[in-house]
Amino acid sequence: MASRMLKFTEIDRAMPEKREAKARTQDFDEIYSDYAQQVAEDQAGRCSQCGVPFCQQGCPLSNNIPDWLKLVAEDRMEEAYQVSQATNNMPEICGRICPQDRLCEGICTVEQSGHGTVTIGAIERHITDYAWEQGWVTPVKPPRERDQSAGVIGAGPGGLAAAEQLRRKGYQVTVYDRYDRGGGLLMYGIPGFKLEKIVVERRIKRLEDSGIKFEFNTDIGEDVTFTELRDKHDTLLIATGVYKARDLMVPGSGTKGVLPALDFLTTSNRRGLGDEVPTFDDGTHNAEGKRVVVIGGGDTAMDCVRTAVREGAKSVTCLYRRDRANMPGSQREVANAEEEGVVFEWLAAPEAILDTKAGKLKAVRAARMKLGAPDPSGRQSPEKTGETFDIKADMVIKALGFDPEDLPELFGDPALKVNRWGAIRVDFATMETSIPNVFAAGDIVRGASLVVWAIKDGRDAAEEMHKRMKAEVRERKAKREPVAAE
Ligand SMILES: Cc1cc2nc3c(=O)[nH]c(=O)nc-3n(C[C@H](O)[C@H](O)[C@H](O)COP(=O)(O)OP(=O)(O)OC[C@H]3O[C@@H](n4cnc5c(N)ncnc54)[C@H](O)[C@@H]3O)c2cc1C
Numbered sequence: 001m002a003s004r005m006l007k008f009t010e011i012d013r014a015m016p017e018k019r020e021a022k023a024r025t026q027d028f029d030e031i032y033s034d035y036a037q038q039v040a041e042d043q044a045g046r047c048s049q050c051g052v053p054f055c056q057q058g059c060p061l062s063n064n065i066p067d068w069l070k071l072v073a074e075d076r077m078e079e080a081y082q083v084s085q086a087t088n089n090m091p092e093i094c095g096r097i098c099p100q101d102r103l104c105e106g107i108c109t110v111e112q113s114g115h116g117t118v119t120i121g122a123i124e125r126h127i128t129d130y131a132w133e134q135g136w137v138t139p140v141k142p143p144r145e146r147d148q149s150a151g152v153i154g155a156g157p158g159g160l161a162a163a164e165q166l167r168r169k170g171y172q173v174t175v176y177d178r179y180d181r182g183g184g185l186l187m188y189g190i191p192g193f194k195l196e197k198i199v200v201e202r203r204i205k206r207l208e209d210s211g212i213k214f215e216f217n218t219d220i221g222e223d224v225t226f227t228e229l230r231d232k233h234d235t236l237l238i239a240t241g242v243y244k245a246r247d248l249m250v251p252g253s254g255t256k257g258v259l260p261a262l263d264f265l266t267t268s269n270r271r272g273l274g275d276e277v278p279t280f281d282d283g284t285h286n287a288e289g290k291r292v293v294v295i296g297g298g299d300t301a302m303d304c305v306r307t308a309v310r311e312g313a314k315s316v317t318c319l320y321r322r323d324r325a326n327m328p329g330s331q332r333e334v335a336n337a338e339e340e341g342v343v344f345e346w347l348a349a350p351e352a353i354l355d356t357k358a359g360k361l362k363a364v365r366a367a368r369m370k371l372g373a374p375d376p377s378g379r380q381s382p383e384k385t386g387e388t389f390d391i392k393a394d395m396v397i398k399a400l401g402f403d404p405e406d407l408p409e410l411f412g413d414p415a416l417k418v419n420r421w422g423a424i425r426v427d428f429a430t431m432e433t434s435i436p437n438v439f440a441a442g443d444i445v446r447g448a449s450l451v452v453w454a455i456k457d458g459r460d461a462a463e464e465m466h467k468r469m470k471a472e473v474r475e476r477k478a479k480r481e482p483v484a485a486e
């Protein structure tokens with residue numbers, strides 16, 4: 001049979017169909033559709049099957065990308081799914097929201113040769129969406145049960161990945177979360193137009209069906225103490241993410257109508273899930289008919305501007321102090337936002353929030369910036385040019401990033417060591433914190449990062465937690481204490 005691979009000179013790169021901006025801004029549904037099977041096969045066949053697959057090195061999970069691309073090209077979908085899910089607990093989620101241009105696709109050899117990257121993310125999504133349709137994604141069935149238990153604090157991607165890996169080995173796993181649903185930022189941060197909530201819900205349901213216990217509405221440090229959890233479980237994972245929003249330090253920032261980004265996004269996501277949200281109904285978190293200014297240039301800012309468009313804002317402007325090339329958010333998302341009518345004010349930093357005599361929000365005063373000398377990290381620092389301008393505003397959203405909460409204080413345990421930014425210190429070889437048998441993963445270790453890194457950390461931590469619990473059983477056996485089968 002002639003090879004179905006190396007077709008990049010014959011077949012052009014094609015992303016899945018994207019809905020027109022006018023139609024997609026009327027709802028919160030995803031903007032990209034899935035590939036038809038034949039298109040997925042053709043696109044997968046563009047892979048050059050490199051001896052040294054750079055794409056795999058660009059993926060934090062070291063996914064076996066060339067292998068599953070070849071299996072898709074040959075229409076061996078069930079095998080492709082098995083290979084894909086072996087290294088990633090949520091391939092269809094990463095396929096949707098990883099910034100592939102900065103990861104796997106950015107260093108794809110076909111991309112480097114000028115033919116346009118293999119659409120790795122879209123194919124990864126297709127494989128597992130297809131597997132769900134076919135009924136191949138089934139609950140975990142551990143080969144045997146173990147009596148030891150692991151507690152996981154946080155039901156975001158880091159905590160969920162660890163919980164699944166531990167359950168696969170037969171441990172009794174309980175996940176605690178202060179929210180009323182699982183998923184962390186997948187559920188309440190990232191909007192439906194990037195990741196529909198059903199995709200997250202079916203993952204949680206599968207874990208429940210696998211025997212993992214979820215205790216929602218349980219704030220560790222508040223409802224249950226950290227010490228209680230340590231006593232209850234053989235090992236613990238902290239995967240609490242970062243939720244302390246950075247504030248806007250300019251005059252007038254306390255004016256009514258200046259809002260934290262996550263409150264705005266959570267409100268919108270909750271409405272999409274059918275919850276009643278009084279702060280939407282009373283207009284506080286509703287952009288309809290308003291002139292909205294979003295401050296920031298990361299993924300959160302992009303999600304806010306596009307949410308505001310969908311809520312029917314009169315105008316939406318994004319203010320960012322560096323230029324387009326130096327913004328942290330994904331370039332794909334900027335392009336999507338522009339198509340949807342968002343105006344970008346590059347090289348502009350907020351200087352003051354202006355209000356009327358009656359105290360009503362009126363405008364954002366912005367300073368025009370230029371890029372100056374590089375800072376110690378090599379990034380050019382923005383400097384004021386002396387020019388200012390005003391943008392009229394009825395709602396201002398602060399999307400300036402997040403820092404960790406003070407966990408040693410919240411958990412009442414000063415033995416939990418953090419770095420100077422407040423992130424938990426771990427030994428990256430084991431993901432263990434300064435407290436023995438307590439591990440950590442995801443944003444709370446790295447600072448605000450990516451879903452794929454949280455999954456990687458969760459998997460690494462679970463592997464080490466398993467080793468420790470196994471070693472403990474051996475020790476107990478050596479002392480001839482009664483134990484369940486190892
Ligand atoms: C708006 C927005 C958009 C983003 N877009 C993308 C994107 O497109 N692609 C991408 O890769 N990444 C994106 N990210 C980043 C990504 O969401 C995070 O890196 C990822 O979710 C981190 O996973 P985590 O498991 O560490 O934490 P989280 O997802 O934050 O989950 C932590 C969980 O812990 C719970 N928790 C916290 N404290 C406690 C406590 N004391 N007791 C009990 N439970 C607790 C929280 O309720 C939460 O459910 C985005 C982030 C934001 C804010």
Ligand code: SF4
Nearest residue numbers: 059094098103104121
């Ligand atoms: S997990 Fe992310 S980085 Fe890895 S192959 Fe999938 S899309 Fe690329």
